[in-house]
Amino acid sequence: MAAHNEHDGLERTLSYLEEDLNYINYEIILVDDGSKDDTLSIAKKIRTRYSNLRIIHVERNAGKAHALNLGIGFAKGNLILSNDADTLPEPDALLKYVQYFLGRNNRNVGGVTGNMDVLNRNNIISKSQIIEFTSIVGGIKRTQSSVANNMYAFSGANTMYRKDALIDVGGFRQNRATEDISISWDMFYHSWQTKFAPNIVFRMLVPENIKNLYRQRKRWSQGGTEVLLSNFKRMFLSPINMLQNFPIFFDELLSVSWNFLLFITSAIMVFTNIYFISTCQFTNLFWLWLCNMVLVCIEFFMGLLQLLFSLHYDQHGIKMHYFWISPVYISFLWLVNPITLLITFPKACKVAFGGQSAGTWKSPR
Template sequence: MIYLLFFYPIFMSLIWIVFSIVFFIKSEVSFKKKTTSKPFISILIPCYNEEAHIDKTINQLLTTIDYPNYEIITINDGSSDNTLKHLINLTNQYQNIRVCNVETNLGKAHALIQGAIFSKAEFLLCLDADATVDKHALHAMVQNFLGKSNQDVGAVTGNPIVKNRKTFIGKIQTVEFLSIIGLIKRAQSIFGTLNTVSGVCVMFRKGALLDVGWWDQECITEDISITWRLQRKHWRILFEPDAVCWMLVPEKLSSLFKQRLRWSQGGIEVLLKNADIFLERQFNFGLIVLYLEQLSSIIWSILWYSLLPVILAKGIIFRDIQMITLILTVIITVFSIFQYLLSIFINLKYDFKLLGTSFFAIWYILLYWVINPITLLIAIPYGIRTYLKGGQAVWESPDRGGGNG
């Protein structure tokens, strides 16, 4: 029975591999019908203490984006540094930049709501203050909303790729975003439901946001929450691999741990808030399967660290158990490496330099198995407490890493 714990990651890896290949053939190899329509887009960039990055981000966006019809709205969310001064200076330099100032830090969700209300467009591209996009990203994303068959599309999430890869922590996160996050989004797209959009780069239909009551200001991870809100109202969410987004990631282990703890806590909050999905009259099969999959990962993490000492203890005494454990560990490693190789193959057309991260694939596998289950276990009481307590979810200045990579 204990060894069923090994089969869970093997089974999930197989699911991700098979269905990401299906998505790749269906959406990335086959011809995409493109539209020449270029509707107006508002780019929303919420900022909290971003004086070190915001000028570079805006300048890169303005020089990179190949789309004629857009504005940039920066939202200063009660920054305690000189972010607001930088934003005002940028509006004086460029005509298509506006500033929305919130005097008190009320969180990313609140900042996005203010920016959305302030915007002039029906389509809103939300970017983090350290993120830039490929020149064709806006057109690639917005075309998913157009046409009669796409009127129920509420959001299109982009394809984030790590930019700062000079450090060990940066390199292993590059592996993660390729072989885990990227493949999961492709696989979930085939099933028709996503657990979360990529908050660093996602485009929304404003009418869909209005329909679900905007972002949840109580949830610590607004991107997971809005994904579930939209899908529960039967808005479709799509993954657009051609919408490449370059982002910065934490370069310190402590910052990475803190980030993953926040992600885990937010995921638990969302599961608790959506537990009533099983009571809905209109059966949402895709979301129920997704809910059970997310719940099973929590249960697996609890059992893994609860039973790991038993596995190790028995392995010391019984040689046959040692052999079984070794075989299963090798199988998991092989699947993980194949995941990575597949993700590299799929993403080479977006960035050929990704091959340089190959050496760090095995290190990521080890770190992933240690950090993610631990942060999930630690996050459970925090998630339950914040769910019961409620209140405004504010944010702190994140570790943006070292820059260019």
């Protein structure tokens, strides 16, 4: 567990991991990554109660990837669960995770990520992320696993790795904005399999206002674009090794391209409206808006269907009662993602083609 300024939830998380997991043979390694609050003192207080809790203190904030790599070096076990300080896995999580690594057919499994869920369901912004994690994140991971037998990205909040696989790929990249995305690409490039486990649920704290959501998605967008661009060379220089994963690469390439297309078409729409109004072409203006509204309605309807089926399929439909938030998510909150991708794209390009990404990190809340 990499922790940085986790005063609010650290004690709850550590106590939960010590007392509520249905497993026996495990240790907890907490890496305090240069916290400025009382994270370290809280951890030391809790350590007096639990003998399997070990603490590593880093004087200066060097980033989550650096903290995780330190933890790997001190870990005794062959399997390592990366768990955020604000994340609670289900009680049977370790039992379920281990099953994905057992047997001859699973010898090349490098990492398994669980099914994201929201812990703090206090307002419409946090509740909308239930919809997003279920339909968008979970749906993408299911599709990629079915098509390519790999995933584009682990969930950094809760993923179990094979220690040998982490060592084989050189650990987590410390010059990337998102270590969880880059490590998944490194693994399947080195022929390790990455898996999605929809039956393993973990709950995490999510941003509850637009400002913090924007900060979080900026990091996600930059990290995803960094990985995509930096793997162009891998894809075309090692086509045989990467052939199986080309659908994942192409899917993400289309996703990034779509965001730029959205921006370009929106700009064309604005200038066309200005032109029609300034030249008094009101008939053309009417047909322009009519065609656009028809397309928007079709997209809105298809989005609702996607969310409906995803909610029904995931965890036997227990989140179906959140479907009423879908129109809010489709109409407004999803726009945060394309906006942050466009804003962070220049920086991601700089990093991917020789620059350095920020190594430090902090909670988005």
